[in-house]
Amino acid sequence: MKTLLLTRPLPDPVISKAQTGFAVTVRQETTPLTATELRDSLRRYDAVLPTLGDIYSADVFADVPNPRAKVLANFGVGYNHIDTNAATKAGLRVSNTPGAVTDATADIALTLMLMTCRRAGEGERILRAGNWQGWHPTQFLGLHMSGKTVGIVGMGRIGQAIAKRCHFGFGMTVKYVNRSVKPMDFPAQQVDNLNSLAGQVDILVVAVPGGADTTHLIGSSVFDAMSPTAIFINIARGEIVDEQALIAALQSNSIAGAGLDVYEFEPDVPTALMALENTTLLPHLGTAALEVRTDMGLMAVDNLLAFDQGLALPNGVN
Secondary structure, three states: OOEEEEOOOOOHHHHHHHOOOOEEEEOOOOOOOOHHHHHHHHHHOOEEEOEOOOOEOHHHHHHOOOOOOOEEEOEOOOOOOEOHHHHHHOOOEEEOOOOOOHHHHHHHHHHHHHHHHOOHHHHHHHHHOOOOOOOOOOOOOOOOOOOOEEEEEOOOHHHHHHHHHHHHHHOOEEEEEOOOOOOOOOOOEEOOOHHHHHOOOOEEEEOOOOOOOOOOOEOHHHHHHOOOOOEEEEOOOHHHEOHHHHHHHHHOOOOOEEEEOOOOEOOEOOHHHHOOOOEEEOOOOOOOOHHHHHHHHHHHHHHHHHHHOOOOOOOEOO
């Protein structure tokens, strides 16, 4: 039986399904693979199920010129931590788990939007610290989200799911930037460029994939274009945002607030960002629901089983 490494503990149904086709090793650490572990995974196993933080760079593949592993079934829709060109040259197939994460990630976007607009995090901190002195008419005045305009950067599966919730749930006007027009069953206006979009919306939400093409896509020019009453949300990848530019915009009140589920150098979050009251900061909770993580894992295993049977990967990316 071929061998499979799961680089993190996964829900029991995922492990059970993987064991139907592979001799499974579950790495018990919850941290990313070390440099040595990355290389050993290619040498020692026939297949690997990696996830966010497992950096399979070109250097890793170069150091293992004849890898035993032939497939990396990534746990997650984003796979910018895997150099797919280098993987292809080394003879490895790579897959991801699209679809399974869409609704859960969109829900977290709406969570961040509501919490940031309504200053929920700030209010909870004051209450838990024992500093709340009771209700009064001008306390914690935030942004009423219903009826406002949302701008979505990237109108893929997740972007469309966010837009749908905004339109049907909150009566919001939807605008977006995307490489192509996306037909939807509700009104949504495509805007020519990012800075123009930033200047037209009350809430700007990032939903593009990570990678070299989108690194620091959101920087000072975008924040300068936003209204001082506008809110910024990122549920995509941390490196898409120039974190120092965001901190500067928040400190100067160039924008009203930000809601983040991802960070440029996570798990490291700048002290300056954590010190700001006009932020909602979540620890990468986008897909953190048991049924979602189970579905993601099962989808990854489906890719592994298909590969083992000589079939096309249902979700191949190279």
